[in-house]
Amino acid sequence: MSRSVVSEIRRNHINELLRKGARMDGRGPLELRDISVETGVIDTAEGSARVRYGDTEVMAGVKMAIGTPFPDTPDKGVLTTSMELIPMAHPDFESGPPGGDAIELARVVDRGIRESGMVDVEKLCISAGEEVWMCFLDIYALNYDGNLFDAAALALVSALKTAMAPASNFDKGEDFPLPISCLPVTVTVAKIENTLIVDPTFDEDMVSSARLTVTTDENGDIRAMQKGKSGSFTVDEISEIVDLAREKGEEIRKIIG
């Protein structure tokens, strides 16, 4: 994607503001945009959530079906995450199969959920080696203004948290809430010149040299990370980012309860 360019004048403006600790939308460097979370918005999904980070908007839906487990994990349910950067969301997004950006997003979001053990996949086993629940976790970007990592992750966590397994549709007893063990929250920090900012907008993302996405759990432990873009971080910066991710993660976790 990325046919967009940020004009020199805008780039300089973003840089100059940040040197004074300010941002184009009036936020401080370590301030999040307004976040809203609506759950249960799609009746046909087992769980769903529409999340907004400022003008960035994503929808996540959980669909479940019964299938055969992977041979190496015969007693575990299956999670499959996909991310669609549909052309509705941004002029740079094109139709077609997911490209590198969409796949990276899906995999980073997936890791946060998988590695934190948020969904207790062992409880999604019906009969070992034969029947397990398959969870399809699909995320669509509806409007893109930066920081899809955090919005997508929060949408998916919110959708999973409210999902009901449709057991009665498959003659497997009563519907039950998806077994959830923790609430991982993802926070992305971008680096512009030597300043660290949270929740970058599209323009800030274009101007930034590097980003680091950190998923933490409610104990403040780290569950997944991904560094992106061609710039670099010092070891001290990374440590600072992890602290930030824990602090902001706690703030965001309060929104979804």
Place this chain on the structure above:
Amino acid sequence: MDSDIVMVDDKGKRVDGREANDLRPMKIEAGVLPNADGSAYLEIGKNKVLAAVYGPRECHPRHLQDPTKAIVQCKYNMQSYSVSDRKRPGPDRRSAEISKIISEALESVILTELFPRASIDVYIEIMQANAGTRCAGLTAASVALADAGMPMRDLVPSVAVGKADGKLLLDLNKEEDNFGEADLPLAIIPKTDEVVLLQMDGHMTKEEFDSAMKTGVAACHEIYEMQKDALRRRYSVGEEEEVEE
């Protein structure tokens, strides 16, 4: 009918309590997505649809450019969780066909000759489906085009007329569609009553077809009023402001 499922009861009420010629409850909102040049959100019954317009803009791929006018490229897409059995993401033959007929219906009202070589891109995302999504998508798309300030002859309201239990029923829902005997989606230009989208499958007599068309056109005019109302709400000056003056 050999099925014991009753689609219309003795009092003429349908499974969801509607009369034969009633539309499902409908809601349209214009200008819902910040990035798009125009957008609309539409709910009709249990359908939830987003439409967005980008353009006129440079046409990709370039070999599709027309030196005399803009081309209209609609992409209709069903999101994976919009139906009861998950749909694999991405295009299929059904969505390709629907995209094509919706593009053609929209092209009939847009003044494409004003934008040679350009492309007008219309994206329709079905977030929740319950029969009649192509009509809902087209209805939303024409509101999104107007929201984008596109020069056009008129809006394009669209609805389907179906047949279940041997009776003609307007705007079939999922249950009626599953057990129905015929389906006739159509779209019109309300100012002239020209038909710009028409499909039909199932079984109808000529008399039933004539009657279904009449019902469908009348319902399109009802939808047209809701489309215009959505645009008025989007672009009218707020009441409070008027009071202040």
